[in-house]
Amino acid sequence: MRREQHMQPTRIQRKPAEDPIERLKACLGKTADVRSPKDAEEPILDASVRASLFQWMAEIRAAEELKSVGVKPRTNALLFGPPGCGKTTLAHHFAARLGLPMVVVGSEHLIAGILGASGQNVAKLFDGLAAAETPVVLFMDEVEAVGASRSGRTGGQCDDEKNSALTVLLRKMEEFNVGYFMAATNLPDGIDPAFWRRFNMQIGIALPGFQERFAIIKRYGMPFAFDDDDLDLLAEATDGASPALLRELMEGVKRTLVVRPRMNLPIDDPCTIFASVLSATMPPPEMEVPKLWRNADTVKGLSAMSWPPQRMGDQA
The missing domain is CATH 1.10.8 (Helicase, Ruva Protein; domain 3)
Incomplete structure (x- = not known):
């Protein structure tokens, strides 16, 4: 005679949702700084810059309607203007309005003295973002360190290193699909034309009125x-x-x-x-x-x- 056995239901252990900030930090290591949306501060901007920012956010939220007319929301912007005018604050505020972490990359994260290392640093940054699989606003500050015009370079080892890094950056920008990319420079006249053209928007941020x-x-x-x-x-x-x-x-x-x-x-x-x-x-x-x-x-x-x-x- 077979005895009836009463089985206790197995309790499913649900893994807590992973914090996207911590995941990004783990994937990026020392190649970038990660900032939370909750730490953003609203910038005080002139009317033209504020209008450009609001339109961009409206485009992002109207992605389906834009698709019906054959266009997509813009995904990147170059911010230029004098130092201290709030370019980083603007980018962080933009990320917070979208509810996304901001990944901040300075020239110190990318430029290296070892031949070939700068290009490797750029590739490592974008590969880390792809591995994290977390939408972000990528913000590259002082981008002229990588994106300066190649026309005035003399062909020395230092220039070869910068050319290599810029070539990798241009390619990785084309492949970037995990959020939005913003870059900032105080020297817009010195930006390489090919790099300038990669941006959907170029927004000048002047001294406050x-x-x-x-x-x-x-x-x-x-x-x-x-x-x-x-x-x-x-x-x-x-x-x-x-x-x-x-x-x-x-x-x-x-x-x-x-x-x-x-x-x-x-x-x-x-x-x-x-x-x-x-x-x-x-x-x-x-x-x-x-x-x-x-x-x-x-x-x-x-x-x-x-x-x-x-x-x-x-x-x-």
């Missing part, structure tokens, strides 16, 4: 509350400054407002505060010196500001 400077100064001045009239004065005085320089300026002001009382030093004169910050916050050598940094009378004009600013929440 008055309205953008007003918004940037207000953002990085928080949690101190500056009157609109004072923000107008600062936005006018900082004509020619990049977003990165404006951030350094306002963060320097905040540090000074906090630290000077601990040193038994007064904070009641805005000219003194800004002069001390300006002495330790200089624009990069390749940029024209902005008005506030080159004109002592502009600094003196800040005496009209309501000072010192109050922290938000501390006002009576």
Whole structure:
């Protein structure tokens, strides 16, 4: 007589979903840095750049409708403009709006002194992205290190190395199909024409105008509350400054407002505060010196500001 055996159901062990950030880091190793969408900051852009970015995102979300008329969303863009104008911030924000990690590659990740190594580094980067099988926004900064024009090269070993790396990059760009590719340069005139043509979009990011400077100064001045009239004065005085320089300026002001009382030093004169910050916050050598940094009378004009600013929440 056969006994009935009661079997316990086997419990299926479900493997937790793999974090795409960790998978990318494992596949890429030291060839790139991986940034999460949650760490992105919204850039303050002029209207034309903002419009280009919004249209691109709209194209991506309208892929099926575009297919019906025989076109595809654009997949890459070259960003160019002065240093510190927010090219990296823009790319990270774009990635975050799409919910994708951003893979950041600098020239230090690619250019090597050993013959043939730079091309191998480029290939290793794209092979790692393919192995990860995770959609990303690939952002290549200071791309002129690899993509500079070949016309002015003299044919030495260094030039041969750069030519080899660029040849590999051009081929890998054609094969790239796991997301979107953005590159940035401060030297658009020096980019190789073949490399330039590989991009669907070329977006110039200029120094911020008055309205953008007003918004940037207000953002990085928080949690101190500056009157609109004072923000107008600062936005006018900082004509020619990049977003990165404006951030350094306002963060320097905040540090000074906090630290000077601990040193038994007064904070009641805005000219003194800004002069001390300006002495330790200089624009990069390749940029024209902005008005506030080159004109002592502009600094003196800040005496009209309501000072010192109050922290938000501390006002009576």
